[in-house]
Amino acid sequence: MEDPQKRFALSLLAYAAQKDVVPERLCQSANIDLQELKTQSGESLTQKQLSNLWRNAVQLTSDPLLGLHFGESLQLAALGIVGQLVQSCATVGEALTQAAAATHLITDLFRMEVTHTAQSFTIRFVPNEPVDPEFAPLLRQLLDLFIVFVLHEADGLVLKKISPKTVRFPFDVPDPAEYERILRCKPIANSGEYALEFENRYWHEPILTANYELQNLLLKQVGALDRDFENAKALPDRIRHFLLANAYLGIPSLEQLATHFNTSPRSLQRRLQDEGMTYQQLADSVRKSLAMNYLSSGKYPVKEISFILGYNELSAFSRAFKRWTGRTPVRYRQSAT
Structure with a gap:
């Protein structure tokens, strides 16, 4: 086809x-x-x-x-x-x-x-x-x-x-x-x-x-x-799409995600490892994309973005963002706007 x-x-x-x-x-x-x-x-x-x-x-x-x-x-x-x-x-x-x-x-x-x-x-x-x-x-x-x-x-x-x-x-x-x-x-x-x-x-x-x-x-x-389009999607792509589409609900735990995909946490993690990644890596990738988008939009305070992405402490979000991009969230926002 x-x-x-x-x-x-x-x-x-x-x-x-x-x-x-x-x-x-x-x-x-x-x-x-x-x-x-x-x-x-x-x-x-x-x-x-x-x-x-x-x-x-x-x-x-x-x-x-x-x-x-x-x-x-x-x-x-x-x-x-x-x-x-x-x-x-x-x-x-x-x-x-x-x-x-x-x-x-x-x-x-x-x-x-x-x-x-x-x-x-x-x-x-x-x-x-x-x-x-x-x-x-x-x-x-x-x-x-x-x-x-x-x-x-x-x-x-x-x-x-x-x-x-x-x-x-x-x-x-x-x-x-x-x-x-x-x-x-x-x-x-x-x-x-x-x-x-x-x-x-x-x-x-x-x-x-x-x-x-x-x-x-x-x-x-x-x-x-x-139907072919949906079936051909690799599992990481399907999970990433789900996480982005439901970003307003926050990033779910591995257990919550496994329930959505009708499998066990262990089986889901094993299937992801077969694709060369872990759920933590995939979730971090989605958090990074969301964080960059929220910061670039200028609509949300950095503290609110941290909370949306599931971080209990602003300092933890700042450390993660600097690890992803080499810049702090504030520096990234200044360069993007």
Whole structure:
């Protein structure tokens, strides 16, 4: 069965090749086997491999706005079965709803949310927090790409040029004129979110390639991909996802976690050791990601962050954070804000 992430990575390689970048060189720099990528065999790509692929593509193409420009040229076919599902939908609104439900098959760095009112509809691209700082540049490139891609592919689905009401970014836009050219409206910087807003009249716009029978078949295939996606996750990834999704409850003990995964603490620890780690290492990794995210946001006092992460003493949190990053929490916050 196809791997949407690998298909997407191949599209990036093809785009880079148009810019005179040798695909083999890009793959080698990211520790990716090009042959496995072409045949969609072997293990799924890791976030680190994808991050290295993008970082080196930006460097070798000398294009800091690579995501923006790649999105301008990307075709729905690059998304494989997800793209086919979008094309089979009856209306723009239905296509966006299906695309939002399948975004996780392409990337686990963010999710796509669609809200609809009587006046307009908004597509938000929401990072799956906390974002490890190592992958922040990858996230920004991907979000630029998907904002442009959604806009330009909507044109192809309805055979007319669509202009958004607003396009919002949570950062200073580095080249406002280029963003405005591609997005057809002035970008709103420092808005706190990645979002596209359209007039409501486009929601019910019919899609010319709609095919109800094909859509039913594709939905079954996407459902099978979903199951494979979940089953293929390594145990550390599943635990990490659970810890991050329930971070507001604090980091559970090994015994509490084992109960959730319907196993004994001893069996869970043994399975993690087979993967080359302990629960303590995994929990510390999650605490580190959460701590860096909370500190960077500037919304929480350091003492409160310490309590949220399960430390009884602020000094214990400070020692742990310095061990992880080489800096105290206060120093890290000062450098991040």
